[in-house]
Amino acid sequence: MKDLGVLKYFLGIEVMRSNKGIVLNQQKYALELLADLGLGEAKSVCTPLEQNQKLTLVEYDESVQTKVNGDDLIADVTVYQRLLGRLLYLTNTRPNIMFTIQHLSQFMHKPKKITFGGCFRVVRYIKKNPGQCILLSATSKLQLIAFCDSDWASCPMSRRSVTGLYVKIGESLISWKSKKQTTVSRSSAEAEYRSMTAVVAEVMWLNDSKVALQIAANPVFHERTKHIEIDCHFVQDKIKDGTIQMQHIGTTEQLVD
Template sequence: MGYEQSKNDYSLFIKRTNGLLTIAVVYVDDIIVTGSNEEKISRFKEHLHSVFNIKDLGVLNYFLGIEVSHLQAGIVITQKKFTKELLLDCNLDVSRIAKTPLPANLKLLAYEGELHSDPEHYRKIVGKLNFLSHTRPDLAFSVQTLSQFMQQPRLYHVKALQHVLRYVSHTLGQGIILYATDQLSLIAYSDSNWASCPNTRRSVTGYVLLLGISPISWKSKKQPTISKSSSEAEYRAMAAASSETTWLIRLLTKLCVLNLKPVALHCDNQSAIHIGKNHVFHERTKHIELDCHFTREKVLEGLIVLTYTPAAEQHADIMTKALSSFQHNKLKSKLGMYSDVDTVPSLRGDVSDDTAECATSDDEYAEGF
């Protein structure tokens, strides 16, 4: 039918005819179809039905465990049904409230404490939390942390897992809202927590990318090597964010979302920004692998503009460490996260004053660690 398979994502098929766009996303035998012309969409479905005998389920509301709600302000995606099933299957007491996924400054050691008697159960629950993080950026750091102990989980790790589940139970309908707007820009935030892993002394990379003010890509990951300084750790995080930005620009361009360049990449480390902008070989950076200098190339190309942002306003901070309840809720609001107990926030980039209500002591739910 003239559809082109995307080289950026092999599950994506695109067709452009006379300025009209039709998009199909395929996962085994589940297909999402959208586009700018209803007639083209209907013709595509009729053709599929003549070949495969498909079942048309109407407007998208559920796909691969992800619930989709259509509001006037935009589209809300959550995993409430999956979350309820996860909590029923966890066999842990989640009745107490936890206001953040993990207590601030918690350090989990790999080889300290008594081994957990049922490691398979631990792996299963962490794996489900990993799937839940598809619509929950606030869980990315916690899942990354707990995933490090899959081989030999200990009782201390199970306590941390229980704390995360208590937070999930307290925020059952949490998700993200994709705002409906024609004023689209791509903004990236990168951050790192230098030498934060007590077992390996490696740093944690975190980044988040917003289309408009809606989060569309995020990651929390331990760096593969030990960084000699906080500047190097931040520079490595910038390289990861630059790589994801490059891919997203290609993907969105194929989807006819144009004029996104240059993308502002926000970092809270002036030294790392200087390294990214300084295209001269330097004694302090000669040990850094070539792939980390990817950011410099993209700055030269004009794809990325490096921008300083204060640490308190760093959106990606939620991807690199456990935060206080006030800062955690503040960043969730800045990321445009949505809860079914809230009213849909207006289309804006600031944070409402009601986050100040969350500035309570963390001691009440950190008990036991």
């Protein structure tokens, strides 16, 4: 064991301290990504994904090497996979690209030029503010506050909905996720309920001090272990016993969006 002093930089994440708390950012990592892709002088964009853009998988006949929809497949898929992996690591401090990365991750095996261009757009979006950070406040109240929402039937390929969740301790953001739901919801209400169940399971996992001991004993934990109770009555039980309180959030105040 060797004491390396106060933590300042580790695995691409910069750590800065002040009286207000601890700030985490990946500015150096982001700037290196821009330089490696030759986008240092590129024009930045205001959104990580083009508005109303729906990317879909392409059917590809390996025997005759033909393509459909007029889009060329990328010859070397590892180039796309490596770039997406680097962008995925940036979600450690940038929850605002989480939905886009989740969307682009569906094309790992058969990426097209348009989806590759989508990755480049994310990088140009990052260029707008490469030093975006997360503040872990020194004065946050020890109260979990969670937001959740769903994008009903948003996947054009499977018509599955996407769950978004966002959890804070006081004013400090500690957990976020954008994930396609495992089943097709026949109504927006059903999609919202599945989203609600996911965020309640996340809150209960974070609230359970025993989990820390379990992870310490067995670090090879899969995220599915957090969601043992997935029955619809799970949420109702937590409301009845006073563990959680539900509150409707208007569109303008919905942080998870």
